[in-house]
Amino acid sequence: FSAEGGSVDISSEVDVSGGYAEICIKDEGKGATAEQLEHILEPFFVMGSRHHEEGFGLSLAMARVMIEQVDGQLWAQSPGPGQGFTLHIRLPLSDMQAPRA
Template sequence: SHELRTPLNGVFGWARMLQSADMDDLARQRALAAIVRGAAAQVRLIEDLLDVSRMVTGNLRLDLRLVDLRHVIEAALEMIRPAADAKDIEIEADLDGTPATVLGAADRLQQVLWNLLINAVKFTPRAGRAHVRLRRGETAAEIIVSDSGEGIAADVLPYVFDRFRQEDSSATRAHAGLGLGLALVRHMVDLHGGSVEAQSPGKGKGATFTVRLPLAPPGGGEA
């Protein structure tokens, strides 16, 4: 319940300031931006809970079409840019020039990328760096998201994709998370016939997440 209330507390706080304080234009814009970020975070938490409910009941369905992963990554980067800019985090993108076409649901694959990228932004200190790479093999494509953030302890790595699991409660409180994002990532990737793994040299040394998805059969056309 604490994690669900955290974004709302920020929204209410800034809204009260707008009501009661004599703010200049710069402060007013800052308050409005904070309210939008808080509302977006609340929406994402609710959507994650709804998706987990669908996942548990087996009601999560995919609308499969030919999708170029380059477009999926570019769309996710556009969505995450404001959150990264707010922390002065630079996100580098290295996309293979060759189309990487998979049979998938574009919205769900974008959700996978968004969750991995927001995870990188959340757990990377201000002015840090994140990197997303796309690699196309003979039968599969790899999307690799890495960051210079807090890293993951070795004893936690096997459990990072479990529902409601985060490394410690202080991290959950600080970053307003429910520990659902990575569980959803794994489930979405599984539904696409792919795999996802997490790697980290240890605490304070960043983390890398690798998603592997089977390429669409040749002759299927472009996404």
């Protein structure tokens, strides 16, 4: 997930009645094929040639595990190669009510 010098747009939405908050991070980077999107959140998956990529392919996999531990969701979308990514993070809102003074 990299903007490669392009812009990155970050948006958020809170749906109180739906019980969630969502953050969307969109870039203008490499994008992905449908097959790559199926594997992008798996441990050790690195897109492209390993000769040009850095890291071990664990960042999104670890983020997904942490988000799912709080009953959230993480997923990526891309219209195709060269058309960027959108990463979605959806977290549940707390059921706790503020204490009364």
